Amino acid sequence: MRFIGSFLTIISILIFPTISLAEPYCSQREAIAQKLAVEKGEFTVGVGFAVDGSQSVERFASLNGLTWTLVVDFPNKTSCIIGEGVYWKEIPSVFILNGVGPNND
Secondary structure (H helix, E strand, C coil), rough: CCHHHHHHHHHHHCCCHHHHHCCCCEEHHHHHHHHHHHCCEEEEEEECCCCCCCCEEEEEEECCEEEEEEEEEECEEEEEEEEEEEEECCCHHHHHHCCCCCCCC
């Protein structure tokens, strides 16, 4: 029985390699930004900061908007790619829709 379980695990890894868990790619922020620019044509289009200022999250996107990548930046100058995909869709802010915001106060 143990043999069958091991066999099925090996077969599933060979057939479905993308299911395996991968570590995020981490490097210096400048190296990641350059890699995204050269390999994917992506540049920073947005940034958000942790409440305590200890880290930030950047969104990189291609000029045509087809691809995006999320990168978390840490105080030690290390950054990690935490997600990537296609077709990012901007959703209007609930505050703006309700007439509340920097230009609607």
